[in-house]
Amino acid sequence: xxNFFKPADFKDFDEAPVPQPLPDGSYEPVLTKDDLKICxxxxxxxxxxxxxxxxxxxxxxxxxxxxxxxxxxxxxxxxFHTAMLNQLDCVFNATPPVSGLLLGAGLAIEDKGHxxxxxxxxxxKVGLMGPLSGIGDVFIWILPMTILGSIxxxxxxxxxxxxxxxxxxxxxxxxxxxxxxxxxxxxxGAQLITGLADRISILTDAASIxxxxxxxxxxxxxxxxxxxxxxxxxxxxxxxxxGVLDAIFPNLLGVxxxxxxxxxxxxxxKLNWIIxxxxxxxxxxxxxxxxx
Amino acid sequence: MEVNVFQFILIVFLxxxxxxxxxxxxxxxxxxxxxxxxxxxxxGDPNTGLIVGGTIQLMSMGAxxxxxxxxxDYGMAGMVATVLACIxxxxxxxxxxxxxxxxxxxxxxxxVIFKIYNSWVFSVIRKHAIAGEYNKMLRxxxxxxxxxxxxxxxxxxxxxxxxQAAIDSVLAIMPAWFTGGLTIAAGILPVTGFAMLLTFMxxxxxxxxxxxxxxxxxxxxxxxxxxxxxxxxVAIEYFRLKSDKSFIAADVVQNGGELEDE
Numbered sequence: 133x134x135n136f137f138k139p140a141d142f143k144d145f146d147e148a149p150v151p152q153p154l155p156d157g158s159y160e161p162v163l164t165k166d167d168l169k170i171c172x173x174x175x176x177x178x179x180x181x182x183x184x185x186x187x188x189x190x191x192x193x194x195x196x197x198x199x200x201x202x203x204x205x206x207x208x209x210x211x212f213h214t215a216m217l218n219q220l221d222c223v224f225n226a227t228p229p230v231s232g233l234l235l236g237a238g239l240a241i242e243d244k245g246h247x248x249x250x251x252x253x254x255x256x257k258v259g260l261m262g263p264l265s266g267i268g269d270v271f272i273w274i275l276p277m278t279i280l281g282s283i284x285x286x287x288x289x290x291x292x293x294x295x296x297x298x299x300x301x302x303x304x305x306x307x308x309x310x311x312x313x314x315x316x317x318x319x320x321g322a323q324l325i326t327g328l329a330d331r332i333s334i335l336t337d338a339a340s341i342x343x344x345x346x347x348x349x350x351x352x353x354x355x356x357x358x359x360x361x362x363x364x365x366x367x368x369x370x371x372x373x374x375g376v377l378d379a380i381f382p383n384l385l386g387v388x389x390x391x392x393x394x395x396x397x398x399x400x401x402k403l404n405w406i407i408x409x410x411x412x413x414x415x416x417x418x419x420x421x422x423x424x
Numbered sequence: 425m426e427v428n429v430f431q432f433i434l435i436v437f438l439x440x441x442x443x444x445x446x447x448x449x450x451x452x453x454x455x456x457x458x459x460x461x462x463x464x465x466x467x468g469d470p471n472t473g474l475i476v477g478g479t480i481q482l483m484s485m486g487a488x489x490x491x492x493x494x495x496x497d498y499g500m501a502g503m504v505a506t507v508l509a510c511i512x513x514x515x516x517x518x519x520x521x522x523x524x525x526x527x528x529x530x531x532x533x534x535x536v537i538f539k540i541y542n543s544w545v546f547s548v549i550r551k552h553a554i555a556g557e558y559n560k561m562l563r564x565x566x567x568x569x570x571x572x573x574x575x576x577x578x579x580x581x582x583x584x585x586x587x588q589a590a591i592d593s594v595l596a597i598m599p600a601w602f603t604g605g606l607t608i609a610a611g612i613l614p615v616t617g618f619a620m621l622l623t624f625m626x627x628x629x630x631x632x633x634x635x636x637x638x639x640x641x642x643x644x645x646x647x648x649x650x651x652x653x654x655x656x657x658v659a660i661e662y663f664r665l666k667s668d669k670s671f672i673a674a675d676v677v678q679n680g681g682e683l684e685d686e
Contacts, residue, residue: 181448181568182549184542191546195565198558209556216553220546229450274624277454277485279652285481285614286648288457288474295648296458296477307451338663340626341633345655347618347625348637349648354482355618356611382642389612393619403496403616404529410612411522415605423608 137174139167139199148206151246161243162203168314171196171239172232176310179228187223193235193257194219196314204243211247222254226261227268229310234264236317243318267332270339272306278343282350289354355386360424425511427467427584434466435507436581442499443576444569456502457481463503467510476506476517480524482614485621497531500576504583511588512595518606519595525613527579534575541571633658 151159178192197219205212226234238253245252280299287295361372370376377384396406417423427435438459446453457477464473484498505524509517545567552561595603627634633655640646640654 177449178565179448179450181444181572182542182545182565183447183539184546185539186543186546191549191565195562198562213553213556216558217550220550220553273454274621278621278625281454281481281485282618283648283652284455284457285478285485288461288478288481290478291471291474293461293470293474296455296461299455300452300458303452303455334663334666337626337630337666338659340630341662342652342655342659343621343625344627344630344633345637345640345658346648346652347621348634349641349646349651350482350637351615351618351634352638352641353648355615357608386612386615387638390615390618393615394622397619397623403620404532407525407529407613407616410616411525411605411609414609414612415602418604418608419601424604 135170137170137177139170139203142199142202143206145207145209145212148202150207151205153246157248158244159204159246161240162206163200163239163243163318165312165315167200167203168236168239168318169312171200171236171314172311174198175228175232175235175314176307183225187221188225189228189231190220190222190224192228193224193231196232196235197239200239201242204239204246214247215242215250218250218254222257224257224261226265227272229272229306230264230268230313231261232310232313233317233320234260236314236319237321238317239314240318240321270336271332275339275343276303276306279339279346282346282354286350286354351387351390352383355383355390357383357385357389357423359385359422361422425467425513425588427511431466432581432584435463435503435584436577438462438466439500439503439580440573440577442503443497444572446499447572448569454484454499455481456484456499459499460502460506463506464510467507469510472509472517473506476509476520476524477502479517479521479610479614480505481617483525483617485617496528497535498528500531500579501525501528503580504587507580507583508587508591512591516603516607518610519591519598519603521610521613522606523591538571538575542568545571 151162153159175192175196178195180189180192182191182195183189184191194216198216201212201215201219205215224231224235234257238257241249241253241256276299280295280302284295284299287293358373359377363370363372363375381387393406393410397403414423442452442459445451452458457474457480460477460480461470461473464470464477467473480498480502484496484502501524504527505517505520507520508523509520512519545564548564548567549561552558552564636658637651637655640651641648646654
């Protein structure tokens with residue numbers, strides 16, 4: 133396990149050499165691919181667990197970068213101390229699974245410039261964390277949750293665990309990518325994220341098409357709501373559900389409910405109130421036999 | 425149904441692990457259906473676990489707590505609902521679900537408390553960092569993991585210990601219109617998940633695909649997997665066509681307008 137979260141060649145302050153600047157004031161970069169993978173795995177261990185309102189997710193980024201910083205500053209304990217506090221105090225918040233791309237790019241600057249590069253690193257992190265989260269939230273959370281989550285959820289309601297297993301398998305692929313993303317960010321630097329943001333909008337649109345198709349089908353099949361009411365004309369009776377509503381559109385009530393709830397959320401009504409409202413309305417309709 | 429010691433420990437551990445995993449290691453984040461299924465397997469009733477888990481999963485879509493916002497904890501809700509549905513042994517899962525939803529709402533408040541607790545953890549981390557006690561600093565990070573584990577595990581232990589008695593007494597006094605209402609609500613509640621999700625998606629631009637999905641399910645009676653595959657077909661072609669065009673457009677710009685329009 134030690135090589136998984138801590139470099140095998142870790143040296144303490146008194147063993148490691150004090151880094152010497154090159155003639156132009158910069159330093160020889162020391163981080164290897166393995167060091168960066170360790171950052172990625174340490175970030176995975178933390179993710180967003182230390183999220184606090186003050187510096188948001190900065191502590192997690194600091195924990196991830198710890199051994200990388202130790203290697204960069206080697207025997208220079210004072211410089212490491214400054215760099216460590218900078219990591220803890222520089223407000224940072226981006227979708228954790230993709231944060232490594234940006235944090236890795238930041239480490240690339242610090243690896244070369246040491247303390248002189250710290251300001252550029254902070255600017256980079258704060259400047260790009262918004263755009264990166266825009267990409268990350270969509271690709272790590274919203275799309276997998278829509279497509280895989282709804283397939284898994286719907287199949288599970290039918291008593292079939294295949295969707296769950298499919299989701300697990302695909303999520304593992306994301307994890308495997310995540311365990312090395314600092315190395316990618318380090319290699320590509322900041323241009324990766326800016327370049328990514330341009331091309332990604334088409335991909336987001338394409339994935340939204342897939343997501344909306346699935347959601348459209350689930351509004352029909354996963355929202356179960358029907359009425360036992362019936363019209364009586366002497367001998368003849370006409371069930372409202374099968375005779376009227378289903379004849380217009382199948383599961384019309386479900387579609388209407390979905391539309392109303394969507395509008396309410398758009399208007400800014402809190403989700404908890406909507407859920408409570410649904411329960412209250414259901415109880416009233418149950419008492420008067422309007423719904424079943 | 426009686427819960428034995430082995431099941432008790434396993435489920436309490438699972439609840440603690442899930443709460444921790446969601447904010448840290450993310451091996452199975454937001455995979456509520458999976459967690460409910462596992463609880464069902466431990467309690468010997470995987471099918472109930474799947475049904476409860478599926479319902480909670482659909483409700484929870486769109487509630488991922490993005491950008492540090494607090495979201496209802498549907499994972500905890502699902503596990504509590506599964507435990508209650510399994511130990512009462514009834515085929516009707518609506519009562520378990522109703523309690524689960526209440527739990528999810530309560531946990532929004534706990535999430536805020538957790539973030540305040542984290543402010544204290546951060547002050548400990550920072551204190552050690554300033555003192556140069558780096559090993560102590562690294563260890564302090566795990567105070568957050570421990571807190572989350574307990575936040576999941578302790579309430580689950582209480583549910584397992586007293587859940588059956590509590591549910592039995594509640595069921596005994598509950599009027600028919602209320603249980604009936606909960607059954608209806610259980611069928612409608614997944615809609616909150618879809619609606620929440622739609623607010624994140626470009627509905628105005630691509631609403632036509634909502635109709636396509638609806639038609640495929642309502643009139644052609646296709647299952648969710650084939651519909652997802654058909655959606656993927658359109659998505660792939662859209663991506664191919666669009667990126668081709670943007671490639672040409674970029675080329676024109678790069679060549680400084682040398683390329684004339686046909």
